[in-house]
Amino acid sequence: MGCFPCGGKSNQNGKKQLPINNNTFDHQIPSTSGEKLKVNSAPNAKKDGESDHIAARTFTFRELAAATKNFRADCHVGEGGFGRVYKGQLESTNQVVAIKQLDRNGLQGNREFLVEVLMLSMLHHPNLVNLIGYCADGDQRLLVYEYMPLGSLEDHLHDLPLDRRQLDWNTRMKIAAGAAKGLEYLHDKANPPVIYRDLKCSNILLGEGYRPKLSDFGLAKLGPVGDNTHVSTRVMGTYGYCAPEYAMTGQLTLKSDVYSFGVVLLEIITGRKAIDNSRTGGEQNLVAWARPLFNDRRNFAQMADPLLQGQYPVRGLYQALAVAAMCVQEQPNMRPLIADLVTALTYLASQKYDPETQSVQGPRAGSSPPRMRRE
Template sequence: MGWFQCSGKSKKKGKKQKGNKSDHQIPSNIDKQKVNSSLDVQKESFKDGGSGYIAAHTFTFLELATATKNFRADCLLGEGGFGRVYRGRLESTNQIVAIKQLDRNGLQGNREFLVEVLMLSLLHHPHLVNLIGYCADGDQRLLVYEYMSLGSLEDHLHDISPDKKRLDWNTRMKIAAGAAKGLEYLHDKANPPVIYRDLKCSNILLDEAYNPKLSDFGLAKLGPVGDKTHVSTRVMGTYGYCAPEYAMTGQLTLKSDVYSFGVVLLEIVTGRKAIDNSRAAGEHNLVAWARPLFKDRRKFSQMADPMLQGQYPSRGLYQALAVAAMCVQEQPNMRPLIADVVTALTYLASQKYNPETQPVQRLSSGSSTPRVRREL
């Protein structure tokens, strides 16, 4: 979960989509905002017109300390390179929230904090996590989000605790389609487009109904406009998810996000981690392991997560893996637009699989060809 320059890190969240086109407008100078020593976010102005005020609520440090019982250990939800996330209850509204307290000595700096506040105050969609407010008291930097009760997608795919229910095929496709819709909003509805830059399973959060929402927006960048083809920037992201051309040149495009989405989709289907050094040689990198298998459809069944126990539609598996294979093409111009990915995955999510009435897949011993049996 660590940050890396030339290999990775992350940040958080959004709101509900509104019909007004102006809701999607983003000041073109957002990446150029100066972060002054006091970080008076409320007074940051937008030079391209419109209001210079942030819609998110401002909290005092005392309010958030009270909400988390003084950041007590039993309120801790998780920890990463950015700091810690706590479950809290706001006294003023009695609302349960997630409060991210940035490590003052950590890797998430004032710039990323400001970018996240600005992005999530301007971007609103059902598949982006809602930013409720922030705190910039002295040197304290905290972000307050809606509470996502089921945690991250990573929690349900990898190193699953015994109390967690395994994700079935239908839920996996629902999550994949929803995450793709969130990315489509950033690419196609925001103006100018937004490149997320840190799409990974730990940044996809789930509500109580397994609806996915993208989180952690501190690394987001405004995409190219006019006749520009890319944005040149310092390479930041998470190892295993970064598009190869971005990692090598620092040239960032919307197709860089599509590559990262392909890695996430592979994780959803296979249950494997993007990078897993505990696996056998040649299987550490998920994309490198999958590429030879993509060439032979008869081997697709080998890629299904064993946790599915054969309970998936063979046609659906092939189609999902075909989408993933297109997304992780080495050449960015060979990757699909995220809108096309949304179309494909929305269709797959609509095709409900019922193991009681549909075939359950099983591999015959020593063979890579799937044999179909029907559960009685």
């Protein structure tokens, strides 16, 4: 497992932090079209003196009903966090959008709606889904996003229909690197940092060219600031992806997201689900199945997704599995920093595998992989 040796210290020491309460938001959600969301305390990456007013567009329920043909069944494209997602076309601009309608019977829907509006209004990155606007008419709560034509990463890894092409190795590494960049922005660029808390394949959406974007920020949480080491919160998330220390204690840290990312990376490499009850007992939990295999490189070939049909670089597979193994360490301080994950996965994505020649071709082919740090 020496592909990515560890050393060095955290690059987060001394980061300037803002004195923001981690548990509450000062907020005002208008319900009439044309108004703007007012935010007094939330994660931000803005310069001093910039306005706290967010230019997220507000929609009436009538507008969004028209865009989805009254939420007709053939416009339904999937299930998002706390609600159904529809494909629609805005009459005012002809823009094709994704519209998430929160379940009005959901106990936590309104809070998650607020968190998602706040987060996506203030966090902007090429690997985060773009929020176009929202609707808060009466008891209706809807979010309007850019439309991601290729669906979710889950759609391309698991239970593929016969007419869907399986992802090749190069595309898988590109998606992994892009998702890591989105998470790096939340951890290292947002101030204070944001803990995503629900990273999973179904929350990674794919645009043209398989560019990944993180979505569903309803469970996102402001990270620890100052001398605090964690945020204590009610355990929420998806079984199979939650870090063990978070599941057991409710103590949430940035390294909790790194664990979840490791599970996603294992899914990308192996094609297996995080939890698959159709498998035998010892193989139902992906991490539990993978951990014993990490101990011997001779097992690595059997961990590759059979749909790849052997078309992957052996060295690249070993390195990707080494990264995943570090991410799903039981102890949080043994997991790498997200910045180092980005460096490692960007390197792997640059090593273009050519199935015709069975060789690795890239700008740094043959060079050594980057070093990774755990703290």
